[in-house]
Amino acid sequence: MADFFNAFKSEESHFLSPGKGGQLNPDYPIITINNIPFTITVIKYSMKTIHEEKIYFFRNKLLGWYKEEGRSFPWRKNTASNYELIMAEIFLQRTKAETVANFLPRFFKKYPNWDELGKASEDEIKAFIKPLGLYKQKGKRIYELAQELRKRKGRFPKKRNEIEEIPMMGQYITNAYELYVLNKKSPLLDVNMARVLERFFGKRKKADIRYDPYLQNLAYNVVNINKSKELNWAVLDFAAKVCKIKPLCNLCIIKNLCTYYSKAIYT
Numbered sequence: 001m002a003d004f005f006n007a008f009k010s011e012e013s014h015f016l017s018p019g020k021g022g023q024l025n026p027d028y029p030i031i032t033i034n035n036i037p038f039t040i041t042v043i044k045y046s047m048k049t050i051h052e053e054k055i056y057f058f059r060n061k062l063l064g065w066y067k068e069e070g071r072s073f074p075w076r077k078n079t080a081s082n083y084e085l086i087m088a089e090i091f092l093q094r095t096k097a098e099t100v101a102n103f104l105p106r107f108f109k110k111y112p113n114w115d116e117l118g119k120a121s122e123d124e125i126k127a128f129i130k131p132l133g134l135y136k137q138k139g140k141r142i143y144e145l146a147q148e149l150r151k152r153k154g155r156f157p158k159k160r161n162e163i164e165e166i167p168m169m170g171q172y173i174t175n176a177y178e179l180y181v182l183n184k185k186s187p188l189l190d191v192n193m194a195r196v197l198e199r200f201f202g203k204r205k206k207a208d209i210r211y212d213p214y215l216q217n218l219a220y221n222v223v224n225i226n227k228s229k230e231l232n233w234a235v236l237d238f239a240a241k242v243c244k245i246k247p248l249c250n251l252c253i254i255k256n257l258c259t260y261y262s263k264a265i266y267t
């Protein structure tokens with residue numbers, strides 16, 4: 001029995017069919033739960049197949065939605081420099097995009113590139129970013145990042161593990177660097193993207209997004225298309241406008257295949 005229930009946790013879905021009036025299929029194993037006999041139907045749907053169909057649907061719908069409803073921010077313009085893109089992503093962590101959009105023009109006027117930012121002291125940076133909040137911790141790390149990049153003349157190392165070792169360049173910002181600067185199909189997987197993916201496709205297995213292989217794998221799969229950047233932005237905008245902490249499921253264009261929605265209406 002333990003093996004049977006463990007199978008539910010595996011990569012495949014199994015289905016229980018209750019026996020009606022002695023019509024259990026004798027070809028399949030029979031078990032009893034609370035005196036009700038069930039056949040373990042041998043139909044198995046590979047998780048991979050289900051995800052592929054759902055991923056295709058998810059991408060198409062969200063890219064269509066993004067064309068009409070996507071937000072427009074300065075760092076999404078083709079003219080944004082690598083410096084601007086990375087700094088925008090740093091400020092976007094734990095701060096609303098609209099607040100960051102208002103603040104960034106002033107920041108870039110004062111510190112237009114890595115070199116100028118590298119000339120600023122830690123206290124100057126902290127004082128300048130104070131209106132955004134979290135300025136002590138963020139200011140210190142931005143200062144360290146700027147020192148490192150100034151030393152490197154604005155160039156990042158080639159290997160991902162070396163990039164991640166630079167102050168402030170955790171998994172998320174390194175993904176942003178890969179997406180924007182190296183044109184790789186990397187996900188901007190933060191709590192907001194994680195919320196949409198988990199609700200639509202199914203829950204993560206570990207508390208920390210960075211170490212959840214299911215969520216990581218899923219996110220990389222979802223954005224693995226030519227329009228990777230647009231899809232990343234589409235998911236983030238969808239998280240901000242529709243699949244919010246309190247989701248607007250009734251207005252949602254992907255509710256038909258959404259795991260969270262189907263559970264909400266059938267339970």
Ligand code: SF4
Pocket residue numbers: 196199200242243244247248249250252253254255258259260261
């Ligand atoms: S149906 Fe609701 S939970 Fe599912 S993706 Fe849409 S808004 Fe999010």
